[in-house]
Amino acid sequence: MKIEQTPLSGVVVLTPARFGDSRGFFSETWNRRRMAEAGFDIDFVQDNHSFSPRMGTMRGLHYQSPPRAQAKLVRCGRGRLFDVAVDIRRGSPTCGRWFGVELSFGNGRQILIPEGFLHGFVTREPETEIIYKCSDHYAPECDGTVRFDDPDIGIDWGLDDVTPILSDKDAAAPAFAELNSPFEWKG
């Protein structure tokens, strides 16, 4: 398992080993004991899987507020996507900054996003699947959104001329400036 730090403290990119043979490959995509030994002792309780048939499908930016905040371990099961985390921990030296990484079936990468971040992604190929673990259950009453194209955050989604496909909820999401973040930087 390769573990790469990112400019946002707590966000890491993981690349699990793939053992290839004549049948294909085998890979451990989550090993609680190994991850705890590496300093990531997370009690994941829900696995999510979503499928987007069209390239340019955007989901985000989303978070769940405490007491139902979620850490997420995200990977791509099929196709290719650009996955983004935005630091919203009040007082964090990187509050308001984003980090993005391409996740694909081919590269097998994962991104670990702790509590205190917005999460979103855009598909870069048709028929793309995302699979992610969450450290708390879905709680719609704690659900929050921020617009994907917020000018203060300024994410470069690499969309070029593609018009993103959004849910009604995401199309109506408020600006980052309107967010009263429930998360505090703990140092």
Ligand SMILES: Cc1cn([C@H]2C[C@H](O)[C@@H](COP(=O)(O)OP(=O)(O)O[C@H]3O[C@@H](C)C(=O)[C@@H](O)[C@H]3O)O2)c(=O)[nH]c1=O
């Ligand atoms: C997220 C979620 C949704 N749902 C339901 C609610 C709704 O009817 C339907 C679609 O929900 P959404 O439109 O919120 O799905 P989606 O836009 O894919 O939301 C997801 O986006 C990514 C970026 C995340 O980080 C996730 O935490 C989650 O917010 O699925 C659940 O039953 N459980 C869940 O955990």
